[in-house]
Amino acid sequence: MGQAITSEVNNPQKNHLQFFGGVGVIGGNKICLTASNGKGILLDFGWGFDTSRKYLNNFMDLRGSEVLFDGMTLQELPPPTGYLAGIYREDLYANKDANLLARFPFETGKPKTITEVLICHCHSDHIGNIEKLHPDIVLLCSETNKLVLEHLDETTKSDSFFAGILKYKSFFCQDPDTDEWSCEKGGKEDIIRRKLRAITPNTPVTCAEDGFEIKFMETDHSMPGAGGFLIRDKQSGIKVVYTGDIRRHGPNRDQADRFIQAAKDFAPDVLITEGTRIGRDEEKDEFPSEPAVEAELTRVFKQVALEKSPKLICFECSNKDIWRLRSFYHATISVGRTLVVGAKEYDLLKRCIDAKLLSDIDYSKLRVYLPKKKSGLYAPTDYIQNNDIKNVFKKANSEIPVKTYKTGPKKGLPKPPAVYETIDPTKKFGIKAEEIRENPRQYVIELPYYAMMEFCDILPPPGSYYITSKSAPFDDEQEIDEKKRLNWLTQFQFSKQNRKEIHCSGHISRPDLEQMIKTIHPKKIFPIHTTQSEEFLKMGLDELGIEVILPEHNKSYSI
Ligand SMILES: [Zn+2]
Structure with missing residues (x-):
């Protein structure tokens, strides 16, 4: 001790x-x-x-x-x-x-x-x-x-x-x-x-x-x-x-x-x-400020827009860094694309916008990525254990009555009722992989390492872009994850020159x-x-x- x-x-x-x-x-x-x-x-x-x-x-x-x-x-x-x-x-x-x-x-x-x-x-x-x-x-x-x-x-x-x-x-x-x-x-x-x-x-x-x-x-x-x-x-x-x-x-x-x-x-x-x-040592690859990060993202996105063949832009950043997400949002809007984020990020952004902590994001322009879970059929019951997705869609679809099924008491203590939430990804802002696959030129999607399995459905066009917007790995475990991330990017033909690191420290x-x-x-x-x-x-x-x-x-x- x-x-x-x-x-x-x-x-x-x-x-x-x-x-x-x-x-x-x-x-x-x-x-x-x-x-x-x-x-x-x-x-x-x-x-x-x-x-x-x-x-x-x-x-x-x-x-x-x-x-x-x-x-x-x-x-x-x-x-x-x-x-x-x-x-x-x-x-x-x-x-x-x-x-x-x-x-x-x-x-x-x-x-x-x-x-x-x-x-x-x-x-x-x-x-x-x-x-x-x-x-x-x-x-x-x-x-x-x-x-x-x-x-x-x-x-x-x-x-x-x-x-x-x-x-x-x-x-x-x-x-x-x-x-x-x-x-x-x-x-x-x-x-x-x-x-x-x-x-x-x-x-x-x-x-x-x-x-x-x-x-x-x-x-x-x-x-x-x-x-x-x-x-x-x-x-x-x-x-x-x-x-x-x-x-x-x-x-x-x-x-x-x-x-x-x-x-x-x-x-x-x-x-x-x-x-x-x-x-x-001063991190050489880091940008000096958040505005500099946003300017670089905008520059890169505009460059991508000039390419003849369609390219998807994917990125990873800290999921609670609303300022970084805002930088991605502004850069995305500047080239007429749509920003796709995870349900957690959407929830935090929406709360911050509602509380007037962020004034320059129109969250009706954001889309929430809906990953396949359980059956892979996007059935509402597939998301019962995913609090982030469940809550975001529940709030959005609050006009749809929530059905409640009681599981009934088992042995010992009575179990709380299981709640069946109505999740309808076609409503309002949910987006599935196929929509992104069919029109990659239209989207910028947050896709961190742990969500890269989604590439198997999204199938980004060869030569798409991946932006890492977080601190460099600082321990062995993160180094291993970094190698795996590179394997994914290589597998899906994100060329070396199209992998960017655009970040400034917290x-x-x-x-x-x-x-x-x-x-x-x-x-x-x-x-x-x-x-x-x-x-x-x-x-x-x-x-x-x-x-x-x-x-x-x-x-x-x-x-
Ligand atoms: Zn700390």
Whole structure:
């Protein structure tokens, strides 16, 4: 297990800062900050990519019944001791043998110190472990992050990181009278909805039982709603700034700059900052900004339009990067084509457009790709297990009554009714492979590696275009996927010169990072979300009176 927690723990007079993830790695941020009143908050509670990379693969994940204990053994999850006492769901502890409970001691009951988890944005490396938290810990996030959480809740599979965040199904049943956990596994009647407090950006609110005053400000990152926090202890006056993931070259650069200015004016004692790109050589193939990405896409698409024979344009980008999808949309419209996206992407775009976060996309011009599932006949029942497709088409066809068939109770607990959704791909915006196959000149389609089997139906004309619009592979597993992607593209005759990489990062460049730190000028800085935190020691920050502290996993710091 991780190193012992220092003796300073549980001294409520001081502010303590403790890092349980994001230390020496990119992502998996899990930070505990305590207030002078003895209460505390979590800053994100994300899943560590490093744990996946080191131990897991598609065929091996933490076991559902043992998820806490597997997670703690692999040091993905911190033990629920000290300030973290009681942070996990009690149903995940229920019915465990004494040996296991002795190895990972916990006290029955509610969180002792932690009152809220503050969410900076909704990537899995920031929220992917929230599903395991005790429901008394309130999710505190902006309205936009709430919108993204609702999108994730409705469109992801039940076993994904995101499925248990807004609500979850208790693993075991609990007797309402005695609070005893039975051996029966939970059912739909045991669905627990978490408390969520949506806050308005730029408006101070209090949390940690009035221990902290906090302000959330939106910044710039490859995700809608991303932002950072300014936090002030109401008794001690200690001030902490947490950047979350940030950049200064995206479409929301002005927001990032306002955050940096506000952080400077705040005169913080502590800055917790990301450093994803600090040690990387400037990525030569990357474009400097999102507008530059859009300009290059438009240039390439116009070039394709000049070709005599019909060519399909396919691409891959991060499916939550609405700004990148917008760049593809604009480039697509500029050549009179139609953008085809997956159901998840459509759902997120539509929500963001409805919430006026995006004003320059007409979603009636988007089409949603309908892959073959189960029978391969595009039958509505084929999509019952695909929450993304089911929800998108259900909303669009809401005038068609939804038929409900009760499956009836089986042995043991009564089963919830199975819902038969009416999915009609011919309605409004669904598109099948054959339509694209018959008129490839008309479409630009999002087709990531994991969906490339669709090429077997779409049959793109030889010499079609494939645009990779995401970060280059950074580990062995991604390298292997990259090789497979190339095999697919070769198989379907996407020529080498027609494979393009057009991307800019979601993270701040080293020069911008240095400038940001020097502008904010905190007393202390804790670099996280980086594999090369020692690079922060080479910035000459000590000469400016800024102490660089490279945090250690699990260690508690008095601030
Ligand atoms: Zn991150």
